[in-house]
Amino acid sequence: MRPDTPQGAETVADVGEFNLIRRITESRPQPKSTLLGPGDDAAVVAASDGRVVASTDVLVEGVHFRFDWSSPEQVGRKAVAVNLADVAAMGAVPTAVLVGIACPSATAAEVVDELSKGMWHEATRARVGVVGGDLTESGNLVISITALGDLRGRAPVTRGGAMPGDVVAVAGQLGFSAAGLAVLGRGFRSPVSVVGAHRSPEPPYAAGPQAADAGATAMIDVSDGLLADLGHICAASNVAIDVRTDLIEVHQRLVDVASALGGDPRHWVLTGGEDHALAATFPDPAGVPPGWRTIGTVTRGTGVTVDGGPYAGPTGWQHWR
Amino acid sequence: MRPDTPQGAETVADVGEFNLIRRITESRPQPKSTLLGPGDDAAVVAASDGRVVASTDVLVEGVHFRFDWSSPEQVGRKAVAVNLADVAAMGAVPTAVLVGIACPSATAAEVVDELSKGMWHEATRARVGVVGGDLTESGNLVISITALGDLRGRAPVTRGGAMPGDVVAVAGQLGFSAAGLAVLGRGFRSPVSVVGAHRSPEPPYAAGPQAADAGATAMIDVSDGLLADLGHICAASNVAIDVRTDLIEVHQRLVDVASALGGDPRHWVLTGGEDHALAATFPDPAGVPPGWRTIGTVTRGTGVTVDGGPYAGPTGWQHWR
Numbered sequence: 001m002r003p004d005t006p007q008g009a010e011t012v013a014d015v016g017e018f019n020l021i022r023r024i025t026e027s028r029p030q031p032k033s034t035l036l037g038p039g040d041d042a043a044v045v046a047a048s049d050g051r052v053v054a055s056t057d058v059l060v061e062g063v064h065f066r067f068d069w070s071s072p073e074q075v076g077r078k079a080v081a082v083n084l085a086d087v088a089a090m091g092a093v094p095t096a097v098l099v100g101i102a103c104p105s106a107t108a109a110e111v112v113d114e115l116s117k118g119m120w121h122e123a124t125r126a127r128v129g130v131v132g133g134d135l136t137e138s139g140n141l142v143i144s145i146t147a148l149g150d151l152r153g154r155a156p157v158t159r160g161g162a163m164p165g166d167v168v169a170v171a172g173q174l175g176f177s178a179a180g181l182a183v184l185g186r187g188f189r190s191p192v193s194v195v196g197a198h199r200s201p202e203p204p205y206a207a208g209p210q211a212a213d214a215g216a217t218a219m220i221d222v223s224d225g226l227l228a229d230l231g232h233i234c235a236a237s238n239v240a241i242d243v244r245t246d247l248i249e250v251h252q253r254l255v256d257v258a259s260a261l262g263g264d265p266r267h268w269v270l271t272g273g274e275d276h277a278l279a280a281t282f283p284d285p286a287g288v289p290p291g292w293r294t295i296g297t298v299t300r301g302t303g304v305t306v307d308g309g310p311y312a313g314p315t316g317w318q319h320w321r
Numbered sequence: 322m323r324p325d326t327p328q329g330a331e332t333v334a335d336v337g338e339f340n341l342i343r344r345i346t347e348s349r350p351q352p353k354s355t356l357l358g359p360g361d362d363a364a365v366v367a368a369s370d371g372r373v374v375a376s377t378d379v380l381v382e383g384v385h386f387r388f389d390w391s392s393p394e395q396v397g398r399k400a401v402a403v404n405l406a407d408v409a410a411m412g413a414v415p416t417a418v419l420v421g422i423a424c425p426s427a428t429a430a431e432v433v434d435e436l437s438k439g440m441w442h443e444a445t446r447a448r449v450g451v452v453g454g455d456l457t458e459s460g461n462l463v464i465s466i467t468a469l470g471d472l473r474g475r476a477p478v479t480r481g482g483a484m485p486g487d488v489v490a491v492a493g494q495l496g497f498s499a500a501g502l503a504v505l506g507r508g509f510r511s512p513v514s515v516v517g518a519h520r521s522p523e524p525p526y527a528a529g530p531q532a533a534d535a536g537a538t539a540m541i542d543v544s545d546g547l548l549a550d551l552g553h554i555c556a557a558s559n560v561a562i563d564v565r566t567d568l569i570e571v572h573q574r575l576v577d578v579a580s581a582l583g584g585d586p587r588h589w590v591l592t593g594g595e596d597h598a599l600a601a602t603f604p605d606p607a608g609v610p611p612g613w614r615t616i617g618t619v620t621r622g623t624g625v626t627v628d629g630g631p632y633a634g635p636t637g638w639q640h641w642r
Contacts, residue, residue, distance in 0.1 A: 035372055039557070040479045041410040041542050042376035042470065047368035051356055054375075054452065055363035056467055058421035060459040089362040100379035100465045131375065134465075138381040144421045144455075144465030146377055149363065158361045221362050236360070 012112055013105040017135050020109060024116035025130070033095040033150070034129035043131035045096045045148055052095075053149035053156065055086035061141040069184045072111045074199040075143070076118025082223065083147040084126050085203035085276040089221035091157040091212025092149030094205060096131045097123055099145055102138030115143070118200070126205050154212045157280070162218035162237035166281040166298040169288045171207035173197060174226055175250070175265060178272020179257045186261060193253050203276035207291055211280045214289040219280035225271040227311055229279060230296075230304045237281075240301030242308055243270070247295045270311065333433055334426040338456050341430060345437035346451070354416040354471070355450035364452035366417045366469055373416075374470035374477065376407035382462040390505045393432045395520040396464070397439025403544065404468040405447050406524035406597040410542035412478040412533025413470030415526060417452040418444055420466055423459030436464070439521075447526050475533045483539035483558035483602040487619040490609045492528035492599045494518060495547055496571070496586060499593020500578045507582060514574050524597035528612055532601045535610040540601040546592040548632055550600055551617075551625045558602075561622030563629060564591070568616045591632065 012020060025038040036044035045052070057079070059065060065075045084094040099119055101112060112135070123130050128147075180198025189195060203221070211219055218237055222229045230241045245266065254265035281298050282288050305311070333341060346359040357365035366373070378400070380386060386396045405415040420440055422433060433456070444451050449468075501519025510516060524542070532540055539558055541550045551562045566587065575586035602619050603609050626632070 036477055036479065040477075040481075041407040041540075042374045042413070042468075042477075044411070044472070044477050045373050045375060046371065047373045048371055050367065050369055050371055052366050052368045052373040052469065053363045054366060054417070054419055054467070054469060056419040056421050056453055056455055056465065058423045058455045058457050058459075058463070058465055060423050060457060060463075062460070063458050086362040090365070092363070096375070098375055098377040098467055100377050102379045102381050102463055132377060134377055134379045136379050136381060137384050138379075138461065138463060139383070140460040142379070142381075142423055142459060142463045142465075144377065144379055144463075144467075146375070146419055146465075146467035147363075148373065148375060151365070156357055156361075156363075156365050158357065160361075219362075 010109045011105065012103060012107045012109050015109045020112060021135055024113060028120055028130065030129040031127055034131050037129060038132050043096070043098070045131055046150065048150055049153045051151055053087050053090050053092040053151060054146060055083055056144065056146040057083045059143045070199040072114035073118035076115040077122040077200040079143045079145050080119045080122040081201050081203055082276055083145040084128065084205055085221040087147045087149035088203065088205045088208030089219050089278055090149065091154050091208055091216065091219065092151045093209055094126050094128045094147055094149045096129050096148045097145055099130060099133035100143065102136045102142045104139060105137055107141065154209065157212050157216050157219040159218050159220050159233045159236035162233050162239050162281040162298045163283065164239055164298055164300045166217055166283050167285045167288060167294050168230065168241055168243065168279065168281050168296040168298060169292040169294045170277050170279045171292045172204040172277030173275050174222065174277050175254050175268035175272050175275065177201055177274040178268035179254050182261055182263055183257060191253065191257065194257055197275065201274060201276045204278060207278050210289050211278065211292065214282060214287050216280040216282055219278060222275055222277040222279050223273050225273045226279065227270050227304050233281065234303055240299045240303055240305065241296055242299060242305045243296040245307055249293065270306065331430045332426060333424060333428045333430050336430045341433055342456055345434060349441055349451065351450040352448055355452050358450060359453050364417070364419070366452055367471065369471050370474045372472055374408050374411050374413040374472060375467060376404055377465065377467040378404045380464045391520040393435035394439035397436040398443040398521040400464045400466050401440045401443040402522055402524055403597055404466040405449065405526055406542040408468045408470035409524065409526045409529030410540050410599055411470065412475050412529050412537070412540065413472045414530055415447050415449045415468055415470045417450045417469045418466055420451055420454035421464065422454070423457045423463045425460060426458055428462065475530065478533050478537050478540040478601070480539050480541050480554045480557035483554050483560050483619045484604065485560055485619055485621045487538055487602040487604050488606045488609060488615050489551065489562055489564070489600065489602050489617040489619060490613040490615045492613045493525040494596050495543065495598050496575050496589035496593050496596065498522055498595040499589035500575050503582055503584055504578060512574065512578065515578055518596065522595060522597045525599060528599050531610050532599065532613065535603060535608055537601040537603055540599060543596055543598040543600050544594050546594045547600065548591050548625050554602065555624055561620045561624055561626065562617055563620060563626045564617040566628055570614065591627065
C-alpha cells in the first residue's frame with residue numbers, strides 16, 4: 001500500500017542515510033527547550049523541574065495508516081500528534097519528539113521528505129522540537145515516535161486517581177476520526193472535517209496541563225475509544241464510571257455522515273478511537289475548566305456504563321485480537 | 322528468519338496486547354530514577370539537573386539482527402545496549418529506556434517474552450529502568466528503543482569539540498563484533514568471545530561520564546566502525562585525526578580467529594562496527610582516564626588517516642548503500 005515509486009524518482013537508497021538525515025533536519029528551527037538538536041549521538045532537552053515525561057508509539061503501514069487514504073505528510077503529522085497527546089494526558093507540556101523511520105530501500109525519498117514535513121508541522125504546532133531520530137532499512141514502513149514533556153512542577157496526572165463523586169469530562173473532538181474511517185472505508189474522500197480528523201487528528205495539547213492545574217484526579221488520552229479508555233481509568237482507579245448520553249454532544253457533521261452512510265454517530269463518539277481527545281476526572285463539577293465538557297460521573301464499583309447500563313457493541317481495539 | 326512458531330505454541334495474538342504488556346512489565350524492579358513506570362499514558366523519569374539526554378534507534382529483523390544467529394534474549398540485550406551507548410557517548414549517565422516492539426500476530430509470545438527479558442537484563446546491568454513502551458502488529462519484526470540519560474551537571478560532550486593537539490582514545494572492545502559476524506557468516510558458532518560480542522555487545526557505559534569528567538573535548542559511540550566514527554568527529558570538529566596502528570592493541574583472540582578464517586584482524590579493529598566502544602578526544606595526554614587507550618592524535622586538516630596515510634578498504638556502513 002506504499003505509493004509506487006515513480007519511474008526514475010530518487011529513492012532513499014539513491015540519497016543515502018546520512019544525506020537524507022541532513023536534508024530532513026537542516027535549517028529547521030528548534031524551540032528554546034532544545035538545548036542540543038539532531039546530529040550527535042543524542043539530543044539534550046530542557047527538563048525544567050528535574051523530571052521528564054516520556055512516551056513512545058510505533059505506527060506501521062497497513063496497520064495504523066494507509067497511503068491510499070492518507071498522504072505521507074498527513075501520516076507524519078498523526079504520528080507526532082498521537083504521541084504528544086500521551087504526554088499532555090499526564091498534565092505535561094510537550095517539549096520534544098524523537099523519530100525513527102524504517103522503510104524499504106526502494107521507497108521514494110520524497111515519501112520520507114513528506115513524512116518529515118508532517119512531523120515538523122505538528123511539532124511546530126505544539127511548539128516542540130524534533131530533536132533526534134534514526135533512519136533505517138526495513139521490509140515495510142514503520143514509524144516510531146518518542147515524545148518528551150515537562151510537568152513544570154505539577155504532579156503527573158495518572159489513570160489511577162479517580163474517586164467516587166468525581167465528574168468525568170472530555171476536551172477535544174470525539175467520533176470524528178471513526179466517522180472519517182467509515183467514509184474512507186466506503187471509498188469516499190469527504191467531508192474533509194471527518195476525513196481530515198482521521199488523517200491528522202489535532203489533540204488539544206494545552207487542555208492537559210490545564211486539567212492538571214484544575215485539580216484533575218485522573219486523565220487519559222482517548223486513543224482506543226472513549227468507553228475503552230474510561231475503562232482503563234476505572235481499572236487503574238478501582239472505580240466505576242457512568243457516561244450520560246444526554247450530556248454528550250453529537251456534532252451535526254457526524255449526524256450527517258452517519259445518515260449518509262447508515263451508521264450510528266453516537267457509536268462513533270462512544271467507541272471510536274484515534275481522535276486523541278483527553279478524558280479526565282475532576283473532584284468539583286464547578287472546577288471543570290473551560291473547553292472541557294462534563295459527560296458523566298465516577299461512582300463506586302467497576303467498569304463503564306452508559307446511562308446506568310452496559311453498552312452494547314464493541315468498546316475498543318486491541319492489536320492481534 | 323523468525324524462529325518458526327512451534328505447532329500449538331501461544332502466539333502474541335493468543336495472549337493479546339494488554340496481557341502481553343502486563344506480563345513483560347509486571348514485578349520488574351525499577352531504579353529510583355523511575356518516578357512513574359509503565360502502565361500509564363507516559364512515564365516520568367528523574368532528570369536531576371534540569372536537562373535530559375535522549376537518543377533513539379530502530380532495529381529490524383534481517384537488517385540489524387537474525388534469529389538464526391542470535392536468540393531473542395540476545396537481540397533484546399543488544400537493542401538496549403546500542404542505545405544506552407549513545408547516551409553514554411554524550412557524557413551522560415543512562416536513566417531509562419522506552420521500547421517499541423512491532424511483530425506479526427503469529428509470532429510466538431515466547432519471542433516477545435525473551436526479547437523483553439534481554440532488554441531488562443541489559444537495562445539492569447546499566448541500572449536503568451524500562452519505563453514504557455508500545456506493542457503492535459507489523460509484517461516484520463521491528464524494535465525501537467529510546468534511551469534517556471542524565472548529565473548530572475556536566476556539559477554534553479558532542480562530536481564537535483576536538484582541537485588540534487588533542488589525543489584520541491578509546492574505551493571498550495574494538496573488532497570483536499566484526500570478528501563474530503565473520504564467524505557467524507561462515508556458519509560457525511564459536512569462539513564465544515567474538516560471537517557473543519556480536520550478539521550482545523557490552524558497551525562501557527561508565528566510561529562516558531568518566532571521559533566527560535576528564536575534560537574530553539569530543540566523544541562518539543563506535544557503531545559504524547572506528548575510522549568512520551572518528552570521521553564524524555573530524556567533520557563536526559573541522560579537524561583531522563591520525564590513528565597510529567602501533568598504539569592499537571589487536572587482541573590475541575582476534576588474531577586467532579582471523580588466522581582460522583583468513584581475515585585481517587586489524588581491519589576488524591579499524592572498520593568493524595557494532596562494538597559500541599567509545600572514542601573521545603582529550604586535550605592532555607596525561608589526562609586520559611584509566612581504562613581509556615590512546616590511539617592517535619588530532620591535527621589541523623580534514624579526514625582520518627592511519628599512520629599518516631589514507632586507509633585502504635571500506636570504512637563504514639550506511640543503510641541503503
